[in-house]
Amino acid sequence: MSETTIKSILYLNGVNKTFDGFKAINNLCLDIRPGELRAIIGPNGAGKSTMMDIITGKTKPDTGEVIFRDQIDLTRHDEADIANLGIGRKFQKPTVIGSLTVWENLELALAGARGVWQTLFFKLSDAKRTRLEAVLSQIGLAARRDELSFNLSHGQKQWLEIGMLLVQDPQLLLVDEPAAGMTDYETLETAKLLKSISQHHSVVVVEHDMDFIRALDTKVTVLHEGSVLAEGRLEHLQQDQRVIDVYLGR
Numbered sequence: 272m273s274e275t276t277i278k279s280i281l282y283l284n285g286v287n288k289t290f291d292g293f294k295a296i297n298n299l300c301l302d303i304r305p306g307e308l309r310a311i312i313g314p315n316g317a318g319k320s321t322m323m324d325i326i327t328g329k330t331k332p333d334t335g336e337v338i339f340r341d342q343i344d345l346t347r348h349d350e351a352d353i354a355n356l357g358i359g360r361k362f363q364k365p366t367v368i369g370s371l372t373v374w375e376n377l378e379l380a381l382a383g384a385r386g387v388w389q390t391l392f393f394k395l396s397d398a399k400r401t402r403l404e405a406v407l408s409q410i411g412l413a414a415r416r417d418e419l420s421f422n423l424s425h426g427q428k429q430w431l432e433i434g435m436l437l438v439q440d441p442q443l444l445l446v447d448e449p450a451a452g453m454t455d456y457e458t459l460e461t462a463k464l465l466k467s468i469s470q471h472h473s474v475v476v477v478e479h480d481m482d483f484i485r486a487l488d489t490k491v492t493v494l495h496e497g498s499v500l501a502e503g504r505l506e507h508l509q510q511d512q513r514v515i516d517v518y519l520g521r
Contacts, residue, residue, distance in 0.1 A: 277305050277340050277341050278304070278341055279302050279303060279304060279305075279338065279340075279341055280303050280304060280305045280306075280307070280339070280340060280442060280443050280473040281301070281302075281303040281326065281337075281338070281339060281443060281473070281475070282301070282302050282303075282336065282337075282338040282339075282341070283299055283300055283301040283302075283322075283325075283326075283335065283336065283337055283338075284300050284335060284336040284338075285298055285299075285300065285334065285335040285336065286298070286299040286300070286322075286325065286332045286334070286335030286336070286337060287299070287332060287333045287334045287335055287497075288321055288325060288330065288332050288333055288497075289333055294496075294497055295318050295321040295497055296318050296321050296322060296325065296332065296497040296498075297318075297496060297497035297498045298335075298497075298498055299318065299322065299335070299494075299497060299498050299499065300498075300499060301322075301492065301499065303443070303473055303475060304473070305442075305473055306469065306470070306471075306472075306473055307469070307473050307474075307489075307490070308465065308466060308469035308473075308474045308476070308487065308489045308490075309474070309475050309476070309489065309490055309491075309492060310476050310477075310478060310484050310487050310489055310490070310491045310492070310505075311475060311476065311477045311478075311491075311492050311494060312477075312478065312479065312484060312491060312492070312493055312494070312518065313493055313494035313495055313500070313517075313518060314495065314517060314518050316496075317494040317495050317496065317497070317518075318494050318496070318497035318498075319477045319494055320447070320477075321497075322494070323360065323445055323447060323477065325337060326345065326353075326358065326445060327350055327353055327354075327358060327360050327445065328345060328348055328349050328350040328352065328353040329350055331346060332346060339353075339356060339357075339358065339443070340442070343356060345358075354441075357440075357441045357442035357443060358441055358442070358443045358445065359436035359439060359441035359443070359444050359445070360436075360444075360445040360446075360447070361429075361432055361433055361436055361444065361445070361446045361447060361449070362447050363447045363448040363449075363451055365425070365428035365429055365431070365432045366432060367420045367423075367428050367431050367432055367435070368420065369419060369420050369421030370419065370421065371419070371420060372416065372417050372418060372419055372420065373407070373412050373415050373416050373417070373418060373420055373423070373431055374403070374407070374416045374417060376420055376431055376435060377403050377406060377407065377431075377434055377435060377438050378395065378403065379435075380434075380435035380436070380438050380439060381395075381399060381402070381403060381438045381439065402438060402440075403438060406434045406437045406438050407434065409434070409437070409464070409467065409468075410430040410431065410433060410434040410437070410464060411427075411430060411460065411464070412427060412430060412431060412434070415427070424454075424457070425452050425453060425457075426452075426453045426454060426456075426457030426458075426460070426461065427457075429449050429453070429457075429461065430460075430461070430464060433446070433449070433464065433465075433468070437468065437472075441472065442472060442473060443472065443473045443474075443475070444468065444472055444473070444474045444475070445475050445477075446465065446474065446475070446476045446477070447477050448477060448478055448479065449461050449465070449476065449478065449483075450462075450478055450480040450483040451479070451480070455482075458480065458482060458483050458486070459486055461483070462483055462486035462487050463486075465487065466487065466488070466489075469489075481505075481519075484505055485505055490502065490503065490504065491503065491504065491505050491508055493508060493514050493517075493518060495517045495518070500513055500514065500517065501513060501514050
């Protein structure tokens with residue numbers, strides 16, 4: 272199935288999840304189109320992390336549909352399967368290896384799920400080397416390719432980890448609070464990076480920083496008590512009394 276014929280890269284319908292009597296996800300419905308950049312906001316406890324866990328197979332929903340590329344039922348797959356299907360997730364805290372250079376981190380990510388010996392003797396083809404060079408340039412770290420990633424700033428480590436996902440060429444990226452702990456400059460640069468990535472990949476971003484959401488300049492979904500409260504452009508949501516009451520007014 273080609274990208275041009277796919278209606279939804281990710282489709283959640285009637286998804287529910289309860290933990291020890293607490294309903295973390297409540298009849299959640301979400302539709303992400305191919306090539307879309309979508310921002311997800313909401314108060315603590317709104318279900319954002321649980322939603323991401325369900326999409327990536329870390330948590331199974333009690334009921335509901337979670338469909339990738341119109342036809343793949345993600346509830347039937349585990350985390351490793353889902354990653355191999357083309358869904359990449361970046362957590363809030365960077366997990367780059369500080370003792371490796373920027374280039375080596377990207378190379379290791381490209382080596383993927385090989386065994387230890389296969390990874391040690393993994394050789395880059397010309398095409399893969401070109402791919403790494405392109406990603407290195409896209410994340411703005413070409414000048415620091417041979418530097419240990421331990422020496423990078425917090426924001427640069429976030430960019431490197433995004434790059435480590437990109438080299439695997441996922442169709443959908445899930446990015447969790449990328450702007451947390453960043454400087455104002457890094458925040459704006461990260462918004463630019465994600466917007467550029469969305470030209471070739473679908474991207475879902477969970478974030479609290481309203482300046483960052485504004486810089487993304489894209490459709491926003493507001494979660495509250497495990498379901499969608501409202502959707503639209505940020506400037507419209509800022510006028511929605513329901514959104515003001517549960518989130519923006521806090």
